[in-house]
Amino acid sequence: MSAALQQADPMDVRPFRIEKIRKELSDVFTMELVPEGGGSFAFKPGQFNMIYSFGAGEVPISISGDPADPSKLIHTIRRVGAATEAIGNLSEGMAVGIRGPFGNPWPVEEVFGSDLVILAGGLGLAPLRPAIYMALAHRQRFGKVVLLYGSRSPSEILFPKELEKWRGRFDTKVRVTVDRAEPGWSGHVGVVTKLVKGAGFDPLHTVAFVCGPEIMMRYGIQALEDSGIDRTGIYVSMERNMKCGIGLCGHCQWGAPFVCKDGPVFRFDEVADAFKVREL
């Protein structure tokens, strides 16, 4: 992490200026932030920040930018309630408070040498994007790289231009499917789990990163296991309500682990039991 911005106290909130806002979908936007007073912000793929909007509280949001470019801090956010609405109503030039980065990252470097399957649903592509950037920057260190993405409809596909760009590479397989087609859509229709079959990876030497709504992850993991990938090779990113973000308050406890410090990225075999419990 940049020495200038290394956080001495994880409870310290640092001001960041909103440099750019981009509308991604009707209720999803991306913010580019820069630290007030300059500096950079290093992070690992899969980590999150607590974003504080003055007067509306603090929320955990994954970083969706490129870990190789610490000059910009990028977050992609869906408006779902008070805090995310308040952040979404801010304009370029205004400020937010940031604490972080926190959490256990996607183990991109640790899995060099394997085939890599990235299975994302809906907004789940945002927390995975830094891992995709990193994997593609080290493309030669992997066998096959496969990105499988499912969305409710074509107009709700996140980052469509980047998906197209990644698909245009000769060394990466990108498959996108939607649940409901719209006129003009000529791609796949059907659930994302269907993309796993025929994705062409070697299940015995494959690691999968999975992120999306929990129900989608549950079925996604099942499809990956059915294809022959061992659960020790499957990683998931979890979301739970958070307050401190650093393992102190117990708000994010999920069975034994704390999502903020033991996660949000977990190896599936370590949390498989908690996954089965309906209301945890």
Next chain:
Amino acid sequence: MVQVDNLGRILEEHPFAQGLDPALKDVMIGCAANERFEAGQFLFREGGEAKKFYLVRSGVVAVEVHAPGRQALTVETIDDGGVLGWSWLVAPYKWTFDARAQTLVRALSFDATCLMRKMESDPVLGYQVMKRFVPVMAHRLHAARMQMFDLYGPAKKG
């Protein structure tokens, strides 16, 4: 003969035939034809007699529903390695959807009357074919349920 050999090779490459006894493959090949559909061409239409099923070798087939005054709605796509059509197994043997080639499609088609006759007289073949169709149907049902569930909607936490 050459053509039958080719069809045999094509069938062998398709996931449907995995683990199928070679003798049964030969029996099936007797009812098979190699087909090609240009993008936009219909493989079959809703209400038509379901006289065939298809093993898709390459390309994308859109399974569509049509309603008067509305654009066709694609409910599913089937691509390389997929199985298309089970109405030939279920009375009244009519297609319940349209199937349209979304890209150039190459498929192995099977004449249902021919295959059904062989299945009736050879229960082992009948069992092997049904054994392969039941999971296809179960997966489709499961997928349809998941589509209804809205997998990507945000969770509601109380």
